[in-house]
Amino acid sequence: MDLVQQVREGNKVAIARLITKAENEAPEATAALRELYPDTGRAYLIGITGPPGSGKSTLTDKLVKEIRKRGKTVGVIAVDPSSPFTGGAILGDRIRMSDLSLDDGVFIRSMGTRGSLGGLSKATHDAIKILDAAGFDYVFIETVGVGQSEVDIVKTADTTVVVSVPGLGDDIQAIKAGIMEIGDLFVVNKADKDGAEKVVIELGQMLELNQNMGDWYPPIVKTIASTNEGIVGLVDKINEHLNYLANSGELIKRRKERISNEILNLILKRVTTKITGKLSEENFWENELDEILNKLKNPYDVTDRVVDEVLL
Amino acid sequence: MADKIRVLVAKPGLDGHDRGAKVIARAFRDAGFEVIYTGLRQTPEQIVAAAIQEDVDVVAMSLLSGAHGTLMPKVVKLLKEKGADDKLVIGGGVIPDDDIPALKEAGVAEVFTPGTPTSVPIEFIKTHVKK
Amino acid sequence: MYDKEKLAQINQGLTEYEKNWEKSKEKLAAKGKRAERKESFVTGSGFPVKQLYTPLDIADIDYTTEIGFPGQYPFTRGVQPNMYRGRFWTMRQYAGFSTAEESNARYKYLLEQGQTGLSVAFDLPTQIGYDSDHPMSEGEVGKVGVAIDSLADMEILFNGIPLDKVSTSMTINAPASVLLAFYIAVAEKQGVSPDKLTGTIQNDILKEYAARGTYIFPPTPSMRLITDIFEYCSQNVPGWNTISISGYHIREAGSTASQEVAFTLADGIAYVDAAIKAGLDVDTFAGRLSFFFNAHNDLLEEVAKFRAARRIWAKVMKERFGAKKERSMMLRFHTQTGGSTLTAQQPDNNIVRVAIQTLAAVMGGTQSLHTNSKDEALALPTEDSVRIALRTQQIVAYESGVAETVDPLAGSYYVEALTKRIEDEAWAYIKKIDELGGAVKAIEQGYIQKEIQDAAYEYQKEVESGKRVVVGMNKFQIKEAPPEGLLKVDPTVGDLQAKKIADMKAKRDGNAVQTALDELREAAKGDTNLMPVILKAAKVYCTEGEICGVLREVFGEYTPIQVL
Structure with missing residues (x-):
């Protein structure tokens, strides 16, 4: 049977294969995504980000279980960094979600960043769409909150949950000012540890300083994911945020922004591919580098020429 | 660029000795593979579900408890039932030579016993993954 | 240990020796010859080894406070004044497989062969608190040890073995209370009261989290179960070693010798802390704490490791916990030879490895010893190979002469310097773990696991690059026929146990x-x-x-x- 149709029906083997094709940038993937596009936009996308050791996987595991209790289905994409040297990666988030593997209403996929410089790759966006089209009610995107990914996650998710924990040294400094403006919910996990209250207070103070707040005042939720404490309340808050997004028109606004970002990225990627293709085709690096080095030409004229030739 | 090889490194059964599994996971990573590590005490059902969702090319199981004769064939069988039998299934650990023919018969592609350099399974995977 | 004048003389001699050696090296180099067979010399754990050790290396070690006399603080030279001149260590082979009936027969065989204590291996379902008929037990029943589901199995396991005459060690951790309860109940049925029982339960959950993997409950209730046992036994089973704080599995998981000492003692500190917090007086339980270490092939490093461990623990108990009784400060330990050092290739070579490791354990002053069988990298040991392993201990005991005097390697410049170095490194780790909030926290954060895994991966890379030679495995290989006569566990044990339940x-x-x-x-x-x-x-x-x-x-x- 046709892969696209199987994905629509929620066949896990098919979903998994299509994600692989998207990761490997196979041409069939683009075709399938084109076909699946009308089926997307129904899932509620939740980003979970936080520093290593903040207990994100355990938190995600418990959130998913709570949402399943409420009768909804969940897709999870766990993104971990790939080694910049070998391209290899160890993706270990499933360890914390072992018993979700057998739940029919849950699909978990681990992805390496594969050279997307710490940000979310195009493949991650494709995977989100595939899970969305497959009919999952919620899609969680879990990323390590370092580098570009935590900014990317906000552009990708409807609701962003920023996780912190006591005892990671410069507690709040670990959360950059940028993320303070974009987190929709703040979780202080491992709240039974010393220093949890201090993190809550510091987060609160930083939120107060934030001028760009709309009508939604980001709540700070304390959890102890390992014992499920605070999880029910956190799911309530997440849903509350969804309602806020829907009722305030913010959801449409965010999704429009996301689409325009995405299209821009697609265009850039296409253009980049075309230009690098052209450059290698005309053996550019070998032919012109010496001339530029010896000042017979300059980088600016060469840039103008290449861009004109490719784009015009 | 060649498609990235994805490997599930799994510890079926109750055996807690994960030195081998963790060393091989690191070696696979350093060989450029994407390794999905499942952690301890996985049932064959959990391993198969993970292998499907992660769409791995290889399911590598490490077992030192002597339960290989039961658990490894069961993983192969379940993969087949779920329509995911295109995956290369390999095993490692304290596995007597006598038991290996039966495991291969059951669909385990290769079995690596103690003292095997990590380069051997790495090469085996590179050669045998259906890409 | 030497006066200043003497040391100056030695120093002068050493300088001379080094100068001459440099000249010889240059001469060799001029002829295009290498003076040394490899670039660097390191111990089994990878620490640099000098060409020569002299009194200068141990000049700072105060004999009276750091080395002392056997049976006296800080117990560097051993916990008893006369060590093996009184009696040998307990020769205790870890055994158990299949059903209680079959294991019972093996125990009787071992006792007949001159073994002096029992050591029970349980299968994985028993170790993880599942009955044999539980779905998670599929394929595991009776495999790595005996399946014990209830008191009924325990009665069979010790049938005909008088529990007041034998000391029994049980490798059981998360459900230690349950198996100890079964044991006490069997004893009562034999008419033996609990205060007559001697033996050990492993009961060391922290190393399960860090290295061995047979945990059940989270740390907090696990620590409670452990301190409950300490308290109960101090009142009711006073001859029982309530815990065997184990470095064995930490080393098997790939740690270095210093890490083995450090992480084990850090776990020990956590147990003592927990017990004191639970309201126990340190001297009521500390004397029943015992330890369990590995013995690897680097003979002298291993001897140094055991000596360092004793010295550190004595200081910890006296200085940190204020123990008053000497017994509370004594680190008594069981040793098992290193399973991970055995090769599947040319398994007979393993007999030699085990012999070296036995020497290390004995010269390190162990209280009891299990020697691995040559076929353990292949399967469960057969009766023949278990006998050879036991004979290895007996040869060392009766023929080698190393048991005739106490701590025979003391005073070796190299061994004393190594002992000090391991001690220093272990203290540094213990300090780091204290900073992280203790062993429980360090494990929860994955610190200890990561240190062990890094060492394990490093070791593997060295073996694969040939930098580290393992005879028969990466050097001196031969073509071998597959080994024969390996022990197989009856695959129907699971069904049999299910029916018994x-x-x-x-x-x-x-x-x-x-x-x-x-x-x-x-x-x-x-x-x-x-x-x-x-x-x-x-x-x-x-x-x-x-x-x-x-x-x-x-x-x-x-x-x-x-x-x-």
């Missing part, structure tokens, strides 16, 4: 079982000592799975942190 359940008093389990549940929710209620449940034939099931319900289960 069903029969036993049909015969027992169902109401008594229910009452006992309800009482256990209530007690677990509170904070009273759990040993009495577990013992009560054991006596009315509640299964291990039922007892652990109730505790799982109340305590929850541990999920490991991902460290790779």
